[in-house]
Amino acid sequence: MSSKTAPAKKSTPKVATFDKATYHRWFKEMVMMRRFEEKCGQLYTMQKFGGFCHLYIGQEAVLAGMVTAIRPTDRLITGYRDHCHPLVLGVSPKNVMAELYGKLSGTSKGKGGSMHYFDKERNLFGGHGIVGGQIGLGAGIAFADKYRGEDHATLCMFGDGAARQGMLHETFNMAMTWKLPVIFIIENNNYAMGTSVERTSNVQAVHEAIASACEHVRGGNGPILLDIRTYRYKGHSMSDPQKYRTKEEVEEYKRQDPIEQVRETLLKNKWATEAELDALDEAVRKEVEEAVKFAEESPMATAEELYNDVYHQKDYPFIMD
Numbered sequence: 001m002s003s004k005t006a007p008a009k010k011s012t013p014k015v016a017t018f019d020k021a022t023y024h025r026w027f028k029e030m031v032m033m034r035r036f037e038e039k040c041g042q043l044y045t046m047q048k049f050g051g052f053c054h055l056y057i058g059q060e061a062v063l064a065g066m067v068t069a070i071r072p073t074d075r076l077i078t079g080y081r082d083h084c085h086p087l088v089l090g091v092s093p094k095n096v097m098a099e100l101y102g103k104l105s106g107t108s109k110g111k112g113g114s115m116h117y118f119d120k121e122r123n124l125f126g127g128h129g130i131v132g133g134q135i136g137l138g139a140g141i142a143f144a145d146k147y148r149g150e151d152h153a154t155l156c157m158f159g160d161g162a163a164r165q166g167m168l169h170e171t172f173n174m175a176m177t178w179k180l181p182v183i184f185i186i187e188n189n190n191y192a193m194g195t196s197v198e199r200t201s202n203v204q205a206v207h208e209a210i211a212s213a214c215e216h217v218r219g220g221n222g223p224i225l226l227d228i229r230t231y232r233y234k235g236h237s238m239s240d241p242q243k244y245r246t247k248e249e250v251e252e253y254k255r256q257d258p259i260e261q262v263r264e265t266l267l268k269n270k271w272a273t274e275a276e277l278d279a280l281d282e283a284v285r286k287e288v289e290e291a292v293k294f295a296e297e298s299p300m301a302t303a304e305e306l307y308n309d310v311y312h313q314k315d316y317p318f319i320m321d
């Protein structure tokens, strides 16, 4: 399998290599992800919703760089750190927030919660809580596309911890043998819960790596593996004393924050003023507040809803109790 590591070095991209619209899009996407997740953290602490809550704060450049490099028809599958994936694919923050609240208006009708975001229309195949489970599923999606002769790329994202699951080897072997159009992406954030594996992604490098990976798989050349270095600022989940790293380490990564890098590029190129970017940030915060209001006011899922959109015996009589 072809494999690339991107990007391992510290970089400060003030010189623009993409156009103004692309930087604006990156900025907006990343600010939305950041503000949405900050709000999730607050709401969780206020016990507005339960279950698990794994925040993506710090890792936004991976999704922003990805979304400008793919087609809307491409497929995406990931793990449980997944609130931002539907957002970047264009799902309304209202429906993403409502899912956390277990409401009927949530993307999985309130039955998935924090770890199980799906969106059929936008080809988001979850949201999976079993570490590494999405590796085999991602290859399966790519197999289906190849079998049907469809020209889609599957982006299969997983963590550095998931990369140590046995399933990965079998899946890579099959994906190679069948030359599946799948891009395996390790979101290498240094830690699997508290186990450390070292520098961090900027949005331009991610876009370039994913665009060339898409070309590779669409050209019938088989799978490709990207190891994208990133960093999460918050704990693994909401209850993590973070004894495996120092405050200084986190601060050092924050100095290379991808949102600040894109902001600086926009300002240096006079593509936006400070006031415009602040106004955009403010508008995003408002949108997030509206999403919270929507989620809180939406009705809870009913008991009957339990039997909708799931496999059960009525549909599959050959399944035994």
Ligand SMILES: Cc1ncc(C[n+]2csc(CCOP(=O)(O)OP(=O)(O)O)c2C)c(N)n1
Residues within 6 Å of the ligand: 081, 129, 130, 131, 132, 158, 159, 160, 161, 162, 163, 189, 191, 192, 193, 236
């Ligand atoms: C099969 C399985 N084993 C263990 C766990 C418990 N677990 C949840 S998250 C996690 C760490 C995974 O780390 P990584 O793949 O690096 O993803 P990250 O949390 O850094 O995004 C573990 C061990 C699980 N959910 N599933």
Ligand SMILES: [Mg+2]
Residues within 6 Å of the ligand: 159, 160, 161, 187, 188, 189, 190, 191, 192, 193
């Ligand atoms: Mg990790």
